[in-house]
Amino acid sequence: MAESVARRSGLTGLQKEALTGYLFISPWVLGFLFFMGGPIIFSLALSFAEWNGIGGLDSVRWVGLDNFRQMTVDHRFYTAVWNTFYFTSVSVPVGMVAGVLVALLMNQKFKSIAIFRTIFYLPSVMAGVASSILFYFIFHPSNGLLNFAINGFSHLLTSIFPALPSFQGPEWLGNPAWAKPAYIIMSLWGVGSGMIIYLAGLQGIPEQLYEAAEIDGANKFQQFLNVTLPMLSPVIFFNLILSVIGSFQVFTQAFILSGGNGAPADAALFYVLYVYQVAFQFHQFGYGSAMAWMLFIIIMVATLVQFKFSGWVYYEGELKK
């Protein structure tokens, strides 16, 4: 059909191809204008304005840099940034080490290994409201599964070594000091999503490298250090960047476990949760937009810093140059 139209309109083959190309990408172009480019410009404008989102666009009041100035004096903003940094700087490294170790285990060639891979990956598919509710009960101070295990372990220890003091599981989500560790523990349940990426990386390492290392007399640990880690480092780096971005944006768990307000005592007030509160509960769309842009800046800087210090990443292609 397109061909007959083209022939009639006298277009050359290349022109016709370009026309088809534009036609094919037109859904994306429209989507970009309405759901990406347009909103980006609008939210940039809003971040210099004050608006409750209820009145018409004529009730938008320009306030210059006031929203950004407000961040510097908003102690809840500082709390949200601190909480998010705390969570990111612990959960990302711990999750990465755990992910690599589990991937190494799962790279064995057992017959039943596929079942175990499935078991490990399953929880990361279910990251949502239901699993957050489940963890709310796991962290229950007196009846939860976690404290049952901790108290049982304490009991076991003191019955073997009576000299040791007995200890009790903390209040987790009820105690500001233990709330963030609880979120970190919960994030470890999703170790499978990283594992599956590392596993793909591990399976891409050529077998000859290990054979060569073995001939050179390297033991398994040396092989891991000198073959596996360098070969896996691009995948680790990729995953590091994605994990940092992802953990800056933690929301659903925080909303469910903290009851939507960052409880206890704002200890679980993570950045995006605060943006949600400001925009959709306090109806401060201007301040909310400014905070969203600040998040964008934070993520960009964090990503650039990681690239800057990415000297440890080994790209095999580079050697050949």
Next chain:
Amino acid sequence: MPTASQPNAFWLSKRRQAGARDALAFTVIMILSIMMIIPLAWMIAISLKEPQNVFQMPPWNVDWKWSNYSEAWYLQGKPQYLSLDGEATPAPAPAMAPGQGSAAAAGAPEAVSASPSGSAAPIATSAPAAPSDEKMSTMDIVVENLKRFIMGQDNKGSFWLYLWNTLFITAVNVVGVLSSSAVVAYAFARLRFPGRGWLFVLVLATMMVPGQVTMIPTFILFSKLGWTNTFLPLTLPAFFGGGAYNVFLLRQFFMSIPPDLDDAAKIDGCSTFGIFWRIMLPLTKPALITVAVFCVVYNWNDFMNPLIYLNDSHMFTLSLGLTQFRSLYGTQTHLMMAASTITLMPLMIIFLIGQRYFIQGIATTGLKG
């Protein structure tokens, strides 16, 4: 490279070493796997317990109280169905498999004493309110019962509704994402047009922008259009590009298909769309399934978008329904766990069916986003 000339004893010890290492690795894998499974097993165990036993240890003493599920299924009491002559009958919950009805009947007296809003009260109130049989035709009764079955008693909501809403949103998103991202990716992979290079850079650049930046203006756009409390904000965007990551992933896949195939088809007189539809799509089936499966998981778990756009509880998705359920029954752990299991079970089944595509999809297409 080992050869047959090597001494036998060397082989034996080497094999034994490997055997010991395998056994150790297997043990560690077993222990860790059990730790991963325990939360889910605990959830299912609690969902089948009597309310007074929920935190009883050890957790595997399960009471098999299946009626927890039918109780959790309807948010505020099971619906009372009208018999065909127009009288309300305390029917056993229809959402259960055969054999569970007796458990529900056995559990009923407890429910009366436990919760004032339980199943006993509506019988008394709805029987006089029910219209007499000359006013209601059989058809009306069937329709009314069907309404109660789906919406729950007095439109209070049920998980049928949330399940349907979630399935609908997810299905529309899968269709939208697959159709639009494949078409766009094909153009970026195969068709030559001015500006293709920098437009594709723009696609990749949009992956960097966190969703929160566009969230507020998009919300304003949809609410000015009057589309809040509809499914449009949750489904329509999928048809416009289908997400930069999916475009990128499918483009990489299309690029890996040898162009000789297109040329051959072109010589045979196949149109551009024909090449896309008859040759490229069938060859990228694994990648398309990967995209679809991730789309299902994303939409099933999505919480923030439904939270922002949907206020009417009849429009709620499973995620939102579960939060509403929690505000009503947050202290009734056995019901909470039953509702969570209801939410997770379909996802678990989808995952187990499609898990080959998750794992292979990530392994072959590179990395997830």
